[in-house]
Amino acid sequence: MIIAGNILMVIGGVFLLLGGFGVLRMPDVFNRIQAGTKATTLGAFSLILGVGFVHPQWLLKLILIIVFIAITNPVGSSVLARAAYKKGAYQYKKEGEERSEVK
Amino acid sequence: MKKGISTFLALWAIWILIAGFNVTEIILGGAVALILAFIVSKYVNYSFGFSIVLGALKFVFVYIPVFIYKLVIANLDMAYRVLSPKMPINPGIVKVPTEIKNDFGKLVLANSITLTPGTLSLDVEDGHVLVHWVNVKGSTEEEYKKEISKDFDKILGGIIK
Numbered sequence: 050m051i052i053a054g055n056i057l058m059v060i061g062g063v064f065l066l067l068g069g070f071g072v073l074r075m076p077d078v079f080n081r082i083q084a085g086t087k088a089t090t091l092g093a094f095s096l097i098l099g100v101g102f103v104h105p106q107w108l109l110k111l112i113l114i115i116v117f118i119a120i121t122n123p124v125g126s127s128v129l130a131r132a133a134y135k136k137g138a139y140q141y142k143k144e145g146e147e148r149s150e151v152k
Numbered sequence: 153m154k155k156g157i158s159t160f161l162a163l164w165a166i167w168i169l170i171a172g173f174n175v176t177e178i179i180l181g182g183a184v185a186l187i188l189a190f191i192v193s194k195y196v197n198y199s200f201g202f203s204i205v206l207g208a209l210k211f212v213f214v215y216i217p218v219f220i221y222k223l224v225i226a227n228l229d230m231a232y233r234v235l236s237p238k239m240p241i242n243p244g245i246v247k248v249p250t251e252i253k254n255d256f257g258k259l260v261l262a263n264s265i266t267l268t269p270g271t272l273s274l275d276v277e278d279g280h281v282l283v284h285w286v287n288v289k290g291s292t293e294e295e296y297k298k299e300i301s302k303d304f305d306k307i308l309g310g311i312i313k
Contacts, residue, residue, distance in 0.1 A: 123266035
C-alpha cells in the first residue's frame with residue numbers, strides 16, 4: 050500500500066514536470082494552456098491519490114479534493130483560453146498550412 | 153418536504169465526508185444539517201428522486217472509467233508531443249456540434265473535452281462547442297465530432313436528459 054502510494058506520487062511528479070516542459074516549449078498561448086491543464090490535472094490526481102494510499106484515514110477527504118480539482122481546473126483553463134481567443138491572441142500555424150478560421 | 157429531505161441528505165453527506173466517520177461527528181452533523189435544511193429548503197429548487205440516484209450511479213460507474221482512461225491517454229499524448237524534438241503539432245480552432253441541451257450536461261461535456269487528448273474547449277454556444285485542437289484531422293463538423301466528442305455525447309445523452 051505504501052509502496053503503491055509512493056509510486057503514484059512519483060508518477061504525479063513526473064506528469065507535473067512534463068507539464069512544466071510543455072508550458073516552456075509550446076509555441077502559442079492555446080497550446081501552452083493545453084499542456085498545462087492536462088498535465089497538472091492528472092499529476093495532481095495521482096499525487097493526491099498517492100498521499101491517500103500512504104495515509105488511508107485521509108482518503109475520503111482527498112477524494113473530495115480530487116473532485117473539486119476535476120470540476121474547477123478545466124473551467125479555469127477554458128475561461129483563460131476563451132479570453133485569449135476573444136482578444137485575438139496569436140495562433141501558431143504549421144508552416145505552409147492554410148486553414149479557414151472559425152469566426 | 154422533499155426539498156428539505158434532499159437538502160438535509162446533501163448537507164449531511166458533505167459534513168461526513170469532510171469531518172470523517174466518528175459517532176459524535178455524525179450526530180452533531182445530523183443535527184446541524186437538520187436545522188440548516190429547515191432554514192434553507194425554501195430557497196433551493198432541486199430534489200432527489202429515484203431517477204437522480206440512478207443517474208448518479210450510472211455517472212460514476214459508466215462515465216468516470218471512460219473519463220479516467222481518456223485522461224491518461226491525453227497525458228501520454230501530451231507527453232509525447234512535448235518531449236519529441238520536432239513537436240508534431242498542427243493546431244487550429246474548430247466547431248463541434250452537440251445534442252446536449254441541459255446546462256449541467258454542457259458543463260460536463262466541455263470539461264471532458266478539455267481533459268481529453270489534444271483538445272481544449274473555448275466557448276459553448278447553442279448546439280456548438282468551440283474547440284482548440286492540437287492536431288486537427290478531417291475537415292467537416294461531423295468528422296470533428298467523431299474524433300472529439302462522440303463517446304462523451306453518447307454517454308452523457310443517456311444519463312442527463
